[in-house]
Amino acid sequence: MGRRKKGEKIDGWINLDKPLELSSTQAMAKVRRALNAQKAGHAGTLDPLASGILPIALGEATKTIPYIQDGMKTYEFTVSWGEQRSTDDSEGDVIASSDVRPSLEQIKGALPAFIGEIEQIPPKFSAIKIDGERAYDLARDGEDFEIKAREVYIGSVELVEAREHEADLVMSCGKGTYVRALARDLALKLGTYGYVSALRRTRVGPFNAQEALTLEKLLAKIEELGDSAATLDALQPLETALDDIPAFAIKEDEAVRIRNGNEITLISKPDFERLAKAGIENEDEALATYKGKALALVYRDGPKLKPFRVFNT
Missing domain, CATH: 3.30.2350.10 (Pseudouridine synthase)
Incomplete structure (x- = not known):
């Protein structure tokens, strides 16, 4: 039992x-x-x-x-100028300083370089794994190590307000993007140092x-x-969580098979017309539903729908 x-x-x-x-x-x-x-x-x-x-x-x-x-995420954050912190946020130790303070025009001029697919090096105090160890554990232990740059996507980054010693920005970005790394790199591009002193996430997908x-x-x-x-x-x-995945309603006998993890084969013309109407093409993922409830995520292989994640609701 x-x-x-x-x-x-x-x-x-x-x-x-x-x-x-x-x-x-x-x-x-x-x-x-x-x-x-x-x-x-x-x-x-x-x-x-x-x-x-x-x-x-x-x-x-x-x-x-x-x-x-x-999914895409949106952040509102403040960058404080003039100091480089070990963690790239206000929690870390000051490891370098500068008297340079960028102007509003300089900040606006630097931002376009950070939009689109860019190379970014994550902060050393991050959950990135280095030879099986978390980077933040290595950093806390004082280990000397390097983190490789990786490609991230930034949809937009805009200046909201600029003051003498800090600036407020808003950024929309994809998975794996570090706001702290952006603040660090933006400051360096402006000839100074900077770290995130305030951070708020306002959107995650839907x-x-x-x-x-x-x-x-x-x-x-x-x-x-x-x-x-x-x-x-x-x-x-x-x-x-699946609002951008096409849904496909199935019949009772098909629902039984899908619920048990078995594939179903569509043979009728109306079924293929519904697939086309839903925009479910060959090799696409789809959400199989029964009586309006999510049943499983399926993969289309020609006339077959193969479940790869079944929901026990």
């Missing part, structure tokens, strides 16, 4: 506005405990010194985390700040609902 899992079976996403001074894991754990959920995860780590959008996945939604992590709940408000709502917490209106369906 299988061991019964502790907690409630709750599936979906919570659009959390993480507060400062709390790690992503700590924030996720608070939500999980409050909901008494069996399983939880988060999409896209935010440092304790950063606030903002931290999507929390519950139950079967954890299977869709990679789709959120691969999740944005306008619709987010602070941890305080979320916990209050959960406490108010009590045993009915699973009906929380802030709980978004797991399909939220």
Whole structure:
């Protein structure tokens, strides 16, 4: 007899506005405990010194985390000029300084060089692995090591306000982009040093700040609902992470096969017409649904739909 899992079976996403001074894991754990959920995860780590959008996945939604992590993200941040910090943020030690302070025009002129696909070297205090070790562990131990540059995508970076000693910016970027590295490199391009002194994430894929709940408000709502917490209106369906993946409704007998991890073969003309209408071409991924609910992510191989991630909802 299988061991019964502790907690409630709750599936979906919570659009959390993480507060400062709390790690992503700590924030996720608070939500999980409050909901008494069996399983939880988060999409896209935010440092304790950063606030903002931290999507929390519950139950079967954890299977869709990679789709959120691969999405575009938006950050609002402040760069303080004149100091280089060991961590490229306000937590680190000062390792170099400069009296140079860039003007508004100079900052605006430098930004276009950081838009598009660029090469970026992650900060030494980062989760990048070097020969199996986390870079931040090596850095804390005083080890001498190099991190290779990697290609990242920045959709836009704009100057919001410039003051004598700091500047506020907003950036939209893809997976793996470090705001701290951008601040460091922008300062160097401007002939000075700089680090991130404030950071807030305002968007992760389909999740944005306008619709987010602070941890305080979320916990209050959960406490108010009590045993009915699973009906929380802030709980978004797991399909939220798959909003850019075409959906395909299947029949009952097909749903049984897919649910058991077996492929199905489409043979009727109407089925192929629906595939075409949904824009599902050969070798595409699609979301198989049954009675309006997400059933599985499938891969199209000619007339066959092969499940590679089944949702037990």
